[in-house]
Amino acid sequence: MHEPQRVRIQRETLERFCQRVFEALALCEEDAWIAAAVLVAADARGIPSHGVARLRRYVDGLRMGLMRPDAPIETLSDTPTSVLVNAHGAMGAPVSYRTMRSVIEKARAAGAAFGCVRDSNHFGIAGYYAMMALPEDMIGFAMTNSAPLAVPTFGRHMMTGTNPIAFAAPAHEEKAFVLDMSTTVVTRGKIEVYDRLGKELPEGWAVDPEGRTARDAGSLLQAMTDRVGGGILPLGGAGELLGGHKGYGLSVMVDILCGVLSGGAFGRGLYDTATSMARVAHFFGAIRIDAFRDPLAFRHDMDDMLRQLREAPPVAAEDRVYFAGQKEFEREAEALSQGVAVLSQTYEEICAIGDEQGVPAPEALG
């Protein structure tokens, strides 16, 4: 496969550009900054599926009123260790950032705290919020439910979302451990890539409306859109032989902590309509490390663990073993020195959005 064309843009330049676009769509300065920072963090960390390639969807959502820039953020309950927020259809990132900030403040006082947000929208990479705990000597968690895309074990209709789990724990000399994973084998975006390339789907990714292995990406995506059966398999694949019931269980766990605990939408009750986006729900958590032991001793042990993992002998076909988050930190360091890499096609798209909104294009490097 030939390498697609990319441009490099300074991280701050790209953030500022996105911020101005969001401001042009009536977000207040701080909300616009948060939404931009979360979006660009995905590109910087090498997760372009959640980066500025999504700007068009956010812009359309805001323009059409599916996401509300002026939504009143309502606190439904508040205790020393918990907070529950109704976002009333706001953008996902600003309300999520503020809720995780509040969870961290509560954990600082109480030792541990959790927060839920309901009636929200897509919040970007879950790992962003979990990582907010790292400089605070805390362990961070973030999860979200999503419109159903995954079939349960033995089932053939989509019942749960890709429902990601993010978990972050700090180290000292090593970078942090940052797990940010969907609880399905793959996400819808991967199926879309195979559709564009005309490639047959691998065994173990998805099933058709009758529950057989789905091979054709195009007809699978159509069936998923029409909600007539068929969908992505939970982590572990079809049936129980390879542990598919475990991935299915994890996706339901996420839906309980996000959708049910918040009193929001869950399961099949969660999907886009013409006048509303899915109104997803999120779950955030933070635990103070010093509630258990000295944080520096914890960080030294983390160094030891992460080194053991990345120095583990690889199989013949691979160069090395990674720990979760390692590749993303390497990409982020590269983005710092060389600029954030964005596909040329995506760059053209966001420049066109800038044009529409009266925001000058972000300058490409070199």
Add this chain to the structure above:
Amino acid sequence: MHEPQRVRIQRETLERFCQRVFEALALCEEDAWIAAAVLVAADARGIPSHGVARLRRYVDGLRMGLMRPDAPIETLSDTPTSVLVNAHGAMGAPVSYRTMRSVIEKARAAGAAFGCVRDSNHFGIAGYYAMMALPEDMIGFAMTNSAPLAVPTFGRHMMTGTNPIAFAAPAHEEKAFVLDMSTTVVTRGKIEVYDRLGKELPEGWAVDPEGRTARDAGSLLQAMTDRVGGGILPLGGAGELLGGHKGYGLSVMVDILCGVLSGGAFGRGLYDTATSMARVAHFFGAIRIDAFRDPLAFRHDMDDMLRQLREAPPVAAEDRVYFAGQKEFEREAEALSQGVAVLSQTYEEICAIGDEQGVPAPEALG
């Protein structure tokens, strides 16, 4: 495959028998009762791998001093939302039960709480402790690390354990959602079953010392015992195509919350020697539902979710879709009416243990 012979024993009879065996090995009455209750719960819920079939290992561990019946349980730190305990080589179940009980009491006062136990031993089914939260209108968590059995993604040496995650959330008319899953594709016990049957291992379960698909269970088990490479694959299988890096990440997450957060042993530092068992570490958590919303409303939504899942249309080859814990609750109801099913071979083994320890055999039903 023909159905193996089983006997049925009243649950309380079996519990009382195990309790007396543990008392004969110098456990105090309450510790012996807890250890027995956790062990028999596994058989009652249809998880015989963690049930009385393990009694021999516990008895040997206690007799040889690898598990200490008189270990001083030391509280290393204690806050309103956390507790850290050093079990100093005690049996896993009694110290785990008491720590989860303490976590629940703390959560009752503070809204949420967590506990770690280090230098412990095998604690039985993780789900037992998570389920202790259910009658308290709380969500429960339990995890444990274990001696390394799993290779990391792209690796070929065992670096993490089967590291189970248990999560329990209550419903109202439906049974609770109880997830209790190892973060590997399978556990060592499954490999042992294939070895006894002389069956070839399925693709995607384990790799040999060079990192290729392991097919022969016997030589794999030998390589694992000798720690020369080879091991079980993380949930999601080999490489990244089917999400193996996610299962790997989850197993490290469990090791961080158990081993690192407790200051105990983790990763490759955790294995049995001639004079000591692995000294595993556990993590427990409880969150009060009413810190977020009315527990009864939560339970009604759980009913709705669990019904939707178990009524989802199945694929052609299956009768129905389950939710996590459903099969185990059905087994438990059966055990209540007909007695706990135990393999005849296991029954003979535990009767022999009773003989050795001067405890009359548990009476089999009908």
